[in-house]
Amino acid sequence: MKSRGGNKVGCELEEKERFWSELDEVMESIPTGERVVIGADFNGHVGEGNTGDEEVMGKFGIKERNLEGQMVVDFAKxxxxxxVNTYFQKREEHRVTCKSGGRSTQVDYILCRRGNLKEISDCKVVVGESVARQHRMVVCRMTLMVCKKKRSELEIEKKTKWWKLKKEECCEEFRQKLRQALGGQVVLPDDWETTAEVIRKTGRKVLGVSSGRRKEDKETWWWNEEVQDSIQRKRLAKKKWDMDRTEENRQESMFLLCRVKREVSKAKQKAYDELYTRLDTREGQKDLYRLARQRDRDGEDVQQVRIIKDKDGRMLTSEESVQRRWKEYFEELMNEKMRGKNE
Known part of the structure; x- marks a missing residue:
């Protein structure tokens, strides 16, 4: 999966050609058998119709092709x-990826290998959802047959849910199963290793085990139905305004946006008040520690280590090597000089 930003409008031709040359090198470094999906703002119009370019695009673009759009088509060839965007017949509102003032254009595209085009069942613009200023979200539905490979070095530790022993019914069931496993003996045998293994095995059977995967925490402990309903109404109002930009729809969208902010603030305050009243209890203290740990994790730049590749395409699995690769990537990204004349 490649995410790119194309040349800005007004860049010199030499700068544009350099961009496409670098993108060619990236594509050529990827083995032919690997799937590739590119999502990018190319700042170009590939245009409506596909006469002469049937092998790389469909008929459902927007407006006339310009120089930047021709570069996209040439790259595809x-x-x-x-x-991908141009293969699915949609209303113009679901093809427009960028709105600015009175202009509606299609400059954001999803590209894939021609051999994988049959795996894509839909591609459209989500009206009302913006991922950046003036740019709308482009969604592509792709169905893949994936065989998950097991990697021994990435085995995740699954933990027994010992905390369930705080429940009386779980504790009693655990005692009964453990006595049965130990042959009904009241006094445990001297062989502690054997006894410990029986205890662990019984615990896994009775109490269950965790998945071992850390959930991606979101601070939603204060969430309630009123907030959910308000957010849903706000989204519908924003979508309505995007479809029909009248002053009435704008006022409704802004009103509901302010209302959502008030509802969220009230819900958080109510949840905090309830937490404070429970601080003297054991459960309240546990909730407070859980919230503190979550806040600490949220402050980390990297919360979960993902598997990535280095410059040469080798897989990196250790946390240290992954972080080092991210550092290299951002140093290159942030120190790149833009040579466009508008800079």
Whole structure:
């Protein structure tokens, strides 16, 4: 999966050609058998219709093709890939990816290898959802047959849910199963290793085990139905305004946006008040510690280590090597000089 930002409008031709040359090198470094999906703002119009370019695009673009759009098409031909957006017949509102003032354009595209085009069942713009200023979200539905490979070095530790012993019914069931496993003996045998293994095995059977995967924490402990309903109404109002930009729809959207902020603030305050009243109890203290741990994790730059590849395409699995690769990537990204004349 590649996410790119194309040249800005007004860049010199030499700068544009350099961008496409670098993107060619990236594509050529990827083995032919690997799937590739590119999502990018190319700042170009590939245009409506596909006469002469049927092998790389469909008929359902927008407006006339310009120079930047022709560069997108030429790149698709060189790399044997397809401009996915243009293959699905949609209303213009679901093809427009960028709105600015009175202009509606299609400059954000999803590209994939032509051989994988059959795996894509839909591609459209989600009206009302913005991922950046003026740019709308482009969604592609792709169905893959994936065989998950087991990697011994990435085995995740699953833990027995010993905390369930705080419940009386779980504790009693555990005692009964353990006595049965130990042959009904009241006094445990001298062989502690054997006894400990029986205890662990019984615990896993009775109490169950965790998945071992850490959940991606979101601070939603204060969430309630009123907040959920308000957010849903706000989204519908925003979508309505995007479809029909009248002053009445704008006022309704802004009103509901302010209302959501008030509802969220009230819900948080109510949850905090309830937490404070429970601080003297054991459960309240546990909730407070859980919240503190979550806040600490939220402050980390990298909360979960993902598997990535280095510059040469080798898989990195250790936390140290992954973080070092991210550092290299951002140093290159943030120190790149833009040579466009508008800079």
């Amino acid at each position: 060189r790399m044997d890939i397809a401009v």
